[in-house]
Amino acid sequence: MPSLKRLSRIAPVAAVVVWALNPFAVVVVPPPYAVPTARRGDASPYTPDRLAEDPHLGWSFPLPPPSPSDGPPFSWRDCFPSAYDREDAPGGGGTSGAGAGAGAGDAAAKKPPGCREDPADLSDPPPVSADWIPDPTSLRTMLTHGKDREGNPFPPPLPRELCEDVGPGGGRDGDDDAACFREAGIRSLGSLSDEAVMISPWNHHGIATTTKADDARNETSIVEVPAPAVLCLTYATASAHAARIRAARETWAGGCDGYLAFSTRSDPRLSAVKVEHDGPEAYDNMWQKVRSMWKYVGAHYLDDYDWFFVGGDDLFVLPHNLKTYLASLAYKDRSDPKTREYYVGRRMKMKYSFNSGGAGYALSRAALRKFLAGMDDVRNCHARERTSMEDVRMANCLRHLGIGLTDTRDAEGRERFHPFSPGKHLRWKPLGKGKYDWFAEYGKEWEIKRGKDCCAPDSVSFHYLKDASRVRHVHALLHSCG
Numbered sequence: 001m002p003s004l005k006r007l008s009r010i011a012p013v014a015a016v017v018v019w020a021l022n023p024f025a026v027v028v029v030p031p032p033y034a035v036p037t038a039r040r041g042d043a044s045p046y047t048p049d050r051l052a053e054d055p056h057l058g059w060s061f062p063l064p065p066p067s068p069s070d071g072p073p074f075s076w077r078d079c080f081p082s083a084y085d086r087e088d089a090p091g092g093g094g095t096s097g098a099g100a101g102a103g104a105g106d107a108a109a110k111k112p113p114g115c116r117e118d119p120a121d122l123s124d125p126p127p128v129s130a131d132w133i134p135d136p137t138s139l140r141t142m143l144t145h146g147k148d149r150e151g152n153p154f155p156p157p158l159p160r161e162l163c164e165d166v167g168p169g170g171g172r173d174g175d176d177d178a179a180c181f182r183e184a185g186i187r188s189l190g191s192l193s194d195e196a197v198m199i200s201p202w203n204h205h206g207i208a209t210t211t212k213a214d215d216a217r218n219e220t221s222i223v224e225v226p227a228p229a230v231l232c233l234t235y236a237t238a239s240a241h242a243a244r245i246r247a248a249r250e251t252w253a254g255g256c257d258g259y260l261a262f263s264t265r266s267d268p269r270l271s272a273v274k275v276e277h278d279g280p281e282a283y284d285n286m287w288q289k290v291r292s293m294w295k296y297v298g299a300h301y302l303d304d305y306d307w308f309f310v311g312g313d314d315l316f317v318l319p320h321n322l323k324t325y326l327a328s329l330a331y332k333d334r335s336d337p338k339t340r341e342y343y344v345g346r347r348m349k350m351k352y353s354f355n356s357g358g359a360g361y362a363l364s365r366a367a368l369r370k371f372l373a374g375m376d377d378v379r380n381c382h383a384r385e386r387t388s389m390e391d392v393r394m395a396n397c398l399r400h401l402g403i404g405l406t407d408t409r410d411a412e413g414r415e416r417f418h419p420f421s422p423g424k425h426l427r428w429k430p431l432g433k434g435k436y437d438w439f440a441e442y443g444k445e446w447e448i449k450r451g452k453d454c455c456a457p458d459s460v461s462f463h464y465l466k467d468a469s470r471v472r473h474v475h476a477l478l479h480s481c482g
Contacts, residue, residue: 056269057142058150060142061121061250076473078115078170080168084168084466116468117469122241126268128266136257136258136259140254140259143192143254144193155250175423176427177422184422184426184453184457185452185457186457186458192254194227196224197224199328201221201328201331202221202332203411204329205413228307230319231260232259232260233297233310234310235289236262236272238263244314245270246270247468259271279386284387286389295372298369306364308368310357310361312357318460322460337365343403345408354395355395355417358464370403371401380397407446409446413453414449417461418459422455
């Protein structure tokens, strides 16, 4: 495995940004780290030395053969299920544990080969040693180079057909995800390979302005800053490797500076690693799995990234928007995530407030360091408890450690982190009188907005995208269909 220190961040070049006299300027700040050298069109990163260190660098799934000449042409519409799963699980709503993705392999095997989720496309994983440590940067290396080691384009291109409206069952009606993007104006603010982000430091809820000049500055001032280094973590099971994990790798995951799947089976081709934890591999024991994930990350990667973002294998992420928001937050606060504790995501409240695990949440390096120091506290950090409510337990522990939640809404009060799919948020409305609605109850403190105001244009994440074809469709709408 290549040394992570080779890619670690170096001390930033001191820069003082003085631009209040010209609030309409674009200010460029020197990058605070050494960026990867491989870029599209540059020399191959798959050198003999690199492949000797990581024999699986540049591996990707084989692309399916073209439609047979003696049969009907392949259509991506044939990949979509007749109905999407219900989106009504409170709390984290993740998919980790025994039974997660149950039947997914059988369902995928019945789809046409062109759907890119056939379990037969993934052979048994190569063995790994007991002390094997995956390189989280391998997927990013492939994306920035633009090719896998066989010379095929990476990520694999998506067809224009996925830019059309595609509803459940592949129909041309009922594409609420596309409707949400259109009506709410949701877009990716940049490409997956960008090393800098353009931020508006005042696009945060609750920032007061006092003059008309301030109002103008809020809406028009843009600052270009280096993108923070983000490690994205997915909890999954091996049954998800050929479909959900593959879809994430071939769409959004390379936009993270590092990506790891914590699974029930290690697979070095996928940067999937199995970590032991107390208790069984089960949804009702997700807290222990997530605790072990954080311990593993702390032991091997803590000093290599600024932020750490975690979610389930049915979470869709816009990495450029995530980095933009995190950079804007730190810039606004004149802070450094290496030394300031942040815990950001979609706020909810039962007895106490927590960030939804389903929507994904991020810890700054300083917050993760403090959590690691206190996480084995049995009383205050639930170190021995077995529960599915990992998000609630995480918030309880962090609150005990003095780390609170951040309001992640934009200046208009629109949310960025979402516990449902785009279409569900667009169409959501409270249940009738006398019916318990956990989402309305958990979110009432922050005024859940409806319709086109459900979601910020620079939204970061959406939950419950369980079907790989839906992930590719949503990704195409955001990145390929301009």
